[in-house]
Amino acid sequence: MIAQSIPAEALVAEFWQTPKEELCRALGSGPEGLTQTEAKRRLAIFGANRADASQSRSALRKLGQRLWNPLIAMLLAAALVSGLSGDIGSFAIIATVLSLSITLDIVQEHRAERTAEALRESVAIQADVVRDGRDMTVSVTALVPGDVVKLRIGDLIPADGIVLDAQELHVNEALMTGEPFPAFKTDAPCAAALPADATNALFAGTSTVGGSGRMLVVRTGGRTRFGAIASAMAADAPPTALEEGVRRLGVLILRLTLFLMLFVLMTHLVAHRPAMESFLFAVALAVGLTPELLPMVMTVTLARGALRMAKRKVIVKRLSAIHDLGAMDTLCVDKTGTLTEARITLEAHIDPQDRSSDRVLSFAHLNSTFQAGVRSPLDDAILSASRDGADGWVRLSEVPFDFERRCLSVLAARHDEHMLIAKGAPESILARCAAVEIDGLAHPLDAIWHQKMADIQARYARDGFRLLAVAIRSIPVGQRTIAVGDETSLTMLGFCVFADPPKQDAASAIEALTSLGVTIKILSGDHDAVVSHVARAVGLPSERVMTGAEISELTDAALVARVDDVDLFARIDPDQKGRIIAALRRRNHVVGFMGDGVNDAPAIHAAHVGISVTGATEVARAAADMILVTPDLSVLAAGVREGRRTFANILKYVRMGTSSNFGNMLSMALASIVLPFLPLLPLQILLNNLIYDLSEIGIPFDEVDREDVAQPETWNMAGILRFSIIMGMASSLFDAITFVVLLEVFEADAALFRTGWFVESILTQILVIFVIRSRRMPWRANRPHNILIATSVGALLAGLALALGPWRGLFGFTALSGGILAAIIAIAAAYLVSANAAKRLAIPEA
Ligand SMILES: Nc1ncnc2c1ncn2[C@@H]1O[C@H](COP(=O)(O)OP(=O)(O)OP(=O)(O)O)[C@@H](O)[C@H]1O
Numbered sequence: 002m003i004a005q006s007i008p009a010e011a012l013v014a015e016f017w018q019t020p021k022e023e024l025c026r027a028l029g030s031g032p033e034g035l036t037q038t039e040a041k042r043r044l045a046i047f048g049a050n051r052a053d054a055s056q057s058r059s060a061l062r063k064l065g066q067r068l069w070n071p072l073i074a075m076l077l078a079a080a081l082v083s084g085l086s087g088d089i090g091s092f093a094i095i096a097t098v099l100s101l102s103i104t105l106d107i108v109q110e111h112r113a114e115r116t117a118e119a120l121r122e123s124v125a126i127q128a129d130v131v132r133d134g135r136d137m138t139v140s141v142t143a144l145v146p147g148d149v150v151k152l153r154i155g156d157l158i159p160a161d162g163i164v165l166d167a168q169e170l171h172v173n174e175a176l177m178t179g180e181p182f183p184a185f186k187t188d189a190p191c192a193a194a195l196p197a198d199a200t201n202a203l204f205a206g207t208s209t210v211g212g213s214g215r216m217l218v219v220r221t222g223g224r225t226r227f228g229a230i231a232s233a234m235a236a237d238a239p240p241t242a243l244e245e246g247v248r249r250l251g252v253l254i255l256r257l258t259l260f261l262m263l264f265v266l267m268t269h270l271v272a273h274r275p276a277m278e279s280f281l282f283a284v285a286l287a288v289g290l291t292p293e294l295l296p297m298v299m300t301v302t303l304a305r306g307a308l309r310m311a312k313r314k315v316i317v318k319r320l321s322a323i324h325d326l327g328a329m330d331t332l333c334v335d336k337t338g339t340l341t342e343a344r345i346t347l348e349a350h351i352d353p354q355d356r357s358s359d360r361v362l363s364f365a366h367l368n369s370t371f372q373a374g375v376r377s378p379l380d381d382a383i384l385s386a387s388r389d390g391a392d393g394w395v396r397l398s399e400v401p402f403d404f405e406r407r408c409l410s411v412l413a414a415r416h417d418e419h420m421l422i423a424k425g426a427p428e429s430i431l432a433r434c435a436a437v438e439i440d441g442l443a444h445p446l447d448a449i450w451h452q453k454m455a456d457i458q459a460r461y462a463r464d465g466f467r468l469l470a471v472a473i474r475s476i477p478v479g480q481r482t483i484a485v486g487d488e489t490s491l492t493m494l495g496f497c498v499f500a501d502p503p504k505q506d507a508a509s510a511i512e513a514l515t516s517l518g519v520t521i522k523i524l525s526g527d528h529d530a531v532v533s534h535v536a537r538a539v540g541l542p543s544e545r546v547m548t549g550a551e552i553s554e555l556t557d558a559a560l561v562a563r564v565d566d567v568d569l570f571a572r573i574d575p576d577q578k579g580r581i582i583a584a585l586r587r588r589n590h591v592v593g594f595m596g597d598g599v600n601d602a603p604a605i606h607a608a609h610v611g612i613s614v615t616g617a618t619e620v621a622r623a624a625a626d627m628i629l630v631t632p633d634l635s636v637l638a639a640g641v642r643e644g645r646r647t648f649a650n651i652l653k654y655v656r657m658g659t660s661s662n663f664g665n666m667l668s669m670a671l672a673s674i675v676l677p678f679l680p681l682l683p684l685q686i687l688l689n690n691l692i693y694d695l696s697e698i699g700i701p702f703d704e705v706d707r708e709d710v711a712q713p714e715t716w717n718m719a720g721i722l723r724f725s726i727i728m729g730m731a732s733s734l735f736d737a738i739t740f741v742v743l744l745e746v747f748e749a750d751a752a753l754f755r756t757g758w759f760v761e762s763i764l765t766q767i768l769v770i771f772v773i774r775s776r777r778m779p780w781r782a783n784r785p786h787n788i789l790i791a792t793s794v795g796a797l798l799a800g801l802a803l804a805l806g807p808w809r810g811l812f813g814f815t816a817l818s819g820g821i822l823a824a825i826i827a828i829a830a831a832y833l834v835s836a837n838a839a840k841r842l843a844i845p846e847a
């Protein structure tokens with residue numbers, strides 16, 4: 002009722018121009034928020050608050066999509082035609098085969114997706130809302146227009162809306178405006194035409210960097226400003242490494258299939274075979290060739306990978322990221338909290354002459370106490386280093402920290418004195434200073450002092466200490482607020498010296514990753530000497546360093562040319578982190594990025610695999626594909642192995658399909674030309690295909706060998722083609738032997754020939770998995786998983802029962818003599834032995 006009555010003016014693009022009281026009325030909300038019932042009702046109308054249109058499709062949609070597959074559709078049509086022509090039995094069996102294989106597929110995939118969804122929910126971002134007049138937390142996806150949301154520092158703005166009330170609320174809108182400085186937000190009415198100028202509006206996807214407040218949600222999901230951009234971006238987002246590989250594989254198989262179908266159709270028509278029968282035969286061959294279980298195998302493999310990673314406390318938000326993690330060859334990390342303990346300690350506080358100074362500490366302490374932005378570990382270290390109170394000072398105003406300025410200032414007052422107190426990266430502070438204070442006296446900051454300051458910084462940085470400079474400036478008493486422009490003509494008081502030791506397990510974790518073939522680069526906002534020191538401490542190369550200043554001189558193309566030759570990037574800003582990732586991608590690396598800060602979000606987003614940790618800021622967690630629940634680097638190496646294992650199993654399925662399966666279909670096509678009858682009835686081909694599919698259900702569960710996870714593996718089409726040509730030839734050779742033996746030795750008629758061939762092809766197709774699942778000799782490989790053994794043997798028995806049991810007549814089979822059976826078993830055994838020899842040619846050593 003209310004939702005329908007939301008007047009148009011509340012939903013116009015420039016909603017911030019409407020006064021907040023009016024918007025509240027229009028949205029049926031107020032200080033009490035919505036009622037839970039009303040929120041539920043609106044959720045049903047407006048849908049979940051997600052930018053990307055709902056990813057989970059209903060089972061019905063999935064069924065539709067499968068039926069829409071042209072091959073299946075063609076087969077259905079064929080079944081109908083044969084049914085109408087009176088062959089009800091064949092119609093019924095085709096229909097059964099089809100529905101069985103489709104149900105199997107849908108059920109498995111659905112379960113895998115539910116697993117993935119549950120994992121995603123466990124790390125979903127929460128919002129603090131007021132509903133029924135009470136405070137509660139709900140998943141941001143449950144927000145609806147009219148909700149009142151409380152915002153604190155570091156929160157992601159969950160939807161578009163306006164400020165109801167605010168205390169020094171600062172928002173980072175870089176995502177939207179490209180403007181790195183925090184934007185100041187108030188509840189004052191605003192007539193701005195452009196969203197970037199709307200001082201009372203908040204936009205989904207931006208984040209709070211200072212202060213607090215409450216907002217009224219006006220638009221959610223795809224209707225938000227960023228949502229619109231996001232879905233436009235998602236539409237032409239570069240495909241993930243997995244999608245790209247699968248697409249290329251699809252093209253390869255489609256070509257083979259089309260070629261085979263046309264070939265069969267043409268030759269049959271030229272030979273004046275019955276058109277309907279030839280058509281059905283060709284379609285059945287095509288169905289036999291399509292890797293129809295590939296989506297299922299992939300989802301199930303990935304979902305199982307996700308579950309195994311969850312046991313190791315890594316939550317995977319996007320399933321295909323597991324594969325990308327296995328394919329990753331370059332991992333970029335930020336420094337603090339990733340390579341180092343996030344617990345930083347204050348080791349010293351010194352004046353410009355490197356003597357201990359309490360004055361530096363007390364002003365640093367005031368700055369950290371009064372700042373209302375995201376508390377950094379540096380602030381924590383200062384606060385816990387001194388028990389001083391504010392000593393009569395009161396807080397008036399603040400210019401929050403941002404990653405371009407790399408400093409933060411507060412305005413404090415005592416008696417009739419107003420003081421701006423700034424602290425930040427030494428370069429940033431010195432650039433804003435005009436004087437240095439020695440023993441209470443100010444000296445002009447000349448070239449000599451500049452050099453002295455640089456020397457002090459270099460000396461400490463070499464030993465791995467990071468410095469923050471502290472500076473002050475007297476402000477006229479009438480002035481009660483400060484802005485970026487006031488951070489000038491400062492007087493330098495000295496430095497705070499921090500120790501940030503590397504994590505205990507960092508060195509061993511890095512060694513594990515390196516031995517897996519992953520190159521590691523550090524992308525840090527810190528000083529280059531400090532970054533080099535940490536790199537050395539954890540065993541990373543540290544010679545080749547590039548700084549943000551150098552990067553800002555480079556064009557994107559120039560960066561691409563140089564990015565491979567750099568180990569460490571220092572003093573870079575958030576944008577540059579993203580640029581470096583993009584450059585690495587352009588060099589065809591599969592890139593991961595791990596970080597926790599607001600400044601890491603662009604890089605996390607740009608990487609193939611974005612990784613964050615549970616304690617990270619919401620923006621970083623929202624952009625990430627995976628989240629480490631424990632900030633423990635060593636799980637990453639385990640994750641990489643897990644990713645490669647999923648890929649190895651996907652590759653097993655692909656190899657199965659391209660080797661004996663392809664070989665069989667090819668021999669069948671060729672045989673159909675030579676023989677006066679069809680080598681297998683279309684129905685028998687479909688049965689064969691179904692049984693073969695059943696045997697492969699166990700592949701996602703299978704184990705892999707050590708060498709399969711030793712190197713980053715990507716989709717190598719040449720390799721897959723090589724494999725299918727060599728293995729396909731081996732398989733066709735033995736098909737030809739079967740062919741000759743059946744016709745010449747046993748003088749088989751059509752029914753006998755088909756039964757013999759069916760049994761041979763079931764035996765070879767199913768059992769070859771135990772040969773090609775490993776590069777090693779079958780008895781030296783790891784033991785196949787019980788589920789794989791069960792599905793393979795089960796399918797094998799089912800196939801044999803179909804062809805040899807008393808009901809065989811129903812499917813057009815006939816009795817096989819002991820002699821024929823023995824011959825077929827011998828041929829199959831010989832095939833498996835030669836396939837085992839051929840696989841060494843087909844899979845070259847890595
Ligand atoms: N709270 C703060 N107050 C003043 N200056 C700060 C504060 N936090 C960070 N800085 C300055 O900004 C610089 C960049 O910030 P930070 O080190 O967090 O970037 P980063 O890229 O996340 O680095 P890292 O790789 O170490 O995580 C710091 O080296 C420091 O000089």
Ligand SMILES: [Mg+2]
Pocket residue numbers: 335336337596597598
């Ligand atoms: Mg950081």
